[in-house]
Every structure is written in structure tokens, then in C-alpha cells.
Amino acid sequence: MDTISLIDIASYLPESRVSADYFAQFATSDRLAHNVMFRSPKYRHHIASDENAVDMAERAVAPLIERHGSETISNVDILITHTQLPDVPVLGTGxxxxxxxGMTPDWVVDLHNGGCASFVYMIKLARQIMQTSDASTALIVSVQNSAGQFCIQSDVRARPESAIPGDGAGVCLLAKSEAAPVLGLECRAYPEFAGDMTGVVDPPRKYWEAGTGQFRIAFTESKIAKVFARGNRLVPEVAMAVCKQIDIAPSAIDTLVTNQPNRLFLRNWRDALELPVERHPDTFDECGNLFGAAIPVTLDTENRAGRIPNGSLVMMSAFAHAGDFAGAGAVRWGAAPVGV
Structure with missing residues (x-):
């Protein structure tokens, strides 16, 4: 099988940097507000009113073009995207x-499932395509753009869960190469939990139908408890499965990057893998919950800061939605900036 490498990574955050005070002014008394799942980050970034998902993706790709040239990007064989909130319901970003x-890839895939673990899932899909075809390069794109759109609706922004998400986009370039090999990947579906995440509008209607009320993701205390228990288990579980695949102990992980729903999950995951806090970076207090974009945005942030030297063993791990999917992947890092 051809070795597939993560050659480079980049990201984009919208200019609008919103503090926790924005949501605090609208907050109402709510039992869920005291739940540890909804402790607000200090900041998050919101998509601009005149910005769309493709704009964000294009801006995230720009650093890759600067470093590798426009021809390298325009000639990629595979383009896989995941967009949290498609601009047009029937149309993906790809x-x-x-x-x-200016691309004419052989493969354009707009992946809609995978949620917070979609970045790993897209890498796995791209690797599978490259190892079974003539395709030699892939561009992976993850866009989270719901925070500055439906989370700031007048009825929704008062709810405690609205202060957690942030917007951002992350991308990576994959290639057939020995430079920075993807060492192992594990993706698992749990369809029995797929119905536990729901969207609601009050009074009830389908989200696309005309009417009053604003769409939001529904949370109840019982659902939160179930999701918390699953998330605590799934992220370390798939990470340890990859460790077993590549025959290492979790202690050999130099950098663990996960999705970042809240601080408690972050703490519990590194404790489960017995890793110190300095080996598990996150961007939660600056960016909030970035869903599927959290892994590439955090990786890019750490990489540009020079905190992921080439040769490091990087583990990515995440779970999606209410626990219907989880994925992890290990990479021997090779994308450190020149001169770092």
C-alpha cells in the first residue's frame, strides 16, 4: 500500500472576536446554564454577515497556496469537504x-456525516481513495460556520448552549509520500445513538417551512448525561485503538488534539490517556467549540507556534453529535514551518 502523508495544514478564523459578555447580556435563568457542559469560553469567532462557507474555506486554503503554489492546489486529485451549515441545503461546498x-479534481466529496470527528474521517476516506487509485494528492476542508448564524438568533442566543460554539475553518494537504506518514486510523459508527441529537423549532414546524420560531439544537438534562458518558469513553477508546494498531503506548503520544466541546471533556480525555496538559493543546478559550474544525485549527495554531516539531507523534481523536460516530488518527508530523 502507498504511504499517505499529511504534508501541510492551515486554518482561518473570522475577524469578529466575540467575548462571553455578548451572550451574558441575553442570558436568562435556566437550569442547563449551571451544567458543566455549558461553561462558556472567554472568546469565540463569528462568521461575518457577508461571508459564507466557501469564503471561509478559500481563506483557510490561502496559506497552502502561498507555501506550495497555486498549481499544486489547483491540481489536487481529491477534494473532500465537511460544512457544518451548508449555505444552500442541497449543495455542498466542494x-x-x-x-x-481553478481545480478539476477527479473526486469531489461533500461529506455530511462525521460531525466533530469528520476531519479524521475525511483523511481516512482520502487515504482509501489514494491507495486504490491513481490519485496522489488530496485537499481536506472542514468549515464550522453555525455559531455566528443560528446561535445568535434573538430567541436562541439566550440559551446557555449558544455561547459555546465558535466559527472557523481548517484544511490539510495529503499526498502519496513518506515525508509525514499517516500511521493509523480508526473510525467507528454507533447508529443506535443517531437519533439522540435533534433540532427543534417552537412552535413546531420543519426548519425550512415558513413560520415563527427559530431553529436550535435541542438539549435536555437526560440527553446531556448520556452524551457526556459516551464522549468520556469514545475519544480515549478510539485513540487507544490506534495506539494498538501502530504498537505504541499512549505515553508515546507527543501531541493529542481532540474536538473541544468543553473543558471537562478535555480534562477527562487526557486523564484517561494519562497525558500531561502540555501534550493536549486546545483553542477552546479563544475559539469555543469548533466542532469538526477544532482539530485542524488547533493543529495549525500549535504548528505555527513551533510547538509540534517534525518527527512528533500526533494523535487526533474526536466523537460526533450525541455519540453516533468517533474517529482517531496518528501522524508522524512533518509539517513544521521552515526555520522552526
Missing amino acids: GDLARRM
Whole structure:
């Protein structure tokens, strides 16, 4: 099998940096507000009113073009995207992004499942395609753009869960190469939990139907307890499965990067893997919950700061939605900036 490497990574955060005070002014008395799942980050970034998902993806890709040249990006064989809130319900981001980038890839995949673990899932899909075809390069794109759109609706922004998400986009370039090999990947589906995440509108209607009320993701205390128990288990579980695949102990992980729903999950996951806090970076207090974009945005942030030297063993691990999917992947890092 050809070795597939993560050659480079980049990200984009919208300019609008919103403090916790913005949501505090609208907060109402709510039992859920005291739940540890909804302790607000200090900041988060919100998509601009005149910005869309493809804009964010294009801006995240820009550093890759600067470093590798426009021809490298325009000639990629595979483009896989995941967008939290598609701009048009029936249309993914891939086609328009390819148009703007001048790309004509053999594969354009707009992946909609995988949620917070979608970045790992997209890498696995791209690797599978490259190892079974002539395709030699892939561009992976993750866009989280719901925070500055439905989380700030007048009825929704008062709810405690609205202060947690932030917007951002992360991308990576994969290639057939020995430079920075993807060492192992593990993705697991748990369909029995797929119905536990729901969206509601009060009074009830389908989200696309005209009417009063604003769409939001529904939370109850019983659902939160179940999701918390699953998340605590799933992220270390898939990470340890990858460790077993590549025959290492969790202690050999130099950098663990996960999704970042809240601080408690972050603490519990590194404790489960017995890793010190300095080996588990996050961007939660600056960016909030970035869902599927959390892993690439945090990796890019740490990489640009020079905290992931080449040769490091990087583990990515995440769970999605209410626990219907989880994925982890290990990479021998090779994307450190020149001169770092």
C-alpha cells in the first residue's frame, strides 16, 4: 500500500472576536446554564454577515497556496469537504470551492456525516481513495460556520448552549509520500445513538417551512448525561485503538488534539490517556467549540507556534453529535514551518 502523508495544514478564523459578555447580556435563568457542559469560553469567532462557507474555506486554503503554489492546489486529485451549515441545503461546498481554486479534481466529496470527528474521517476516506487509485494528492476542508448564524438568533442566543460554539475553518494537504506518514486510523459508527441529537423549532414546524420560531439544537438534562458518558469513553477508546494498531503506548503520544466541546471533556480525555496538559493543546478559550474544525485549527495554531516539531507523534481523536460516530488518527508530523 502507498504511504499517505499529511504534508501541510492551515486554518482561518473570522475577524469578529466575540467575548462571553455578548451572550451574558441575553442570558436568562435556566437550569442547563449551571451544567458543566455549558461553561462558556472567554472568546469565540463569528462568521461575518457577508461571508459564507466557501469564503471561509478559500481563506483557510490561502496559506497552502502561498507555501506550495497555486498549481499544486489547483491540481489536487481529491477534494473532500465537511460544512457544518451548508449555505444552500442541497449543495455542498466542494463544487464552488473547486471553481474558485481553478481545480478539476477527479473526486469531489461533500461529506455530511462525521460531525466533530469528520476531519479524521475525511483523511481516512482520502487515504482509501489514494491507495486504490491513481490519485496522489488530496485537499481536506472542514468549515464550522453555525455559531455566528443560528446561535445568535434573538430567541436562541439566550440559551446557555449558544455561547459555546465558535466559527472557523481548517484544511490539510495529503499526498502519496513518506515525508509525514499517516500511521493509523480508526473510525467507528454507533447508529443506535443517531437519533439522540435533534433540532427543534417552537412552535413546531420543519426548519425550512415558513413560520415563527427559530431553529436550535435541542438539549435536555437526560440527553446531556448520556452524551457526556459516551464522549468520556469514545475519544480515549478510539485513540487507544490506534495506539494498538501502530504498537505504541499512549505515553508515546507527543501531541493529542481532540474536538473541544468543553473543558471537562478535555480534562477527562487526557486523564484517561494519562497525558500531561502540555501534550493536549486546545483553542477552546479563544475559539469555543469548533466542532469538526477544532482539530485542524488547533493543529495549525500549535504548528505555527513551533510547538509540534517534525518527527512528533500526533494523535487526533474526536466523537460526533450525541455519540453516533468517533474517529482517531496518528501522524508522524512533518509539517513544521521552515526555520522552526
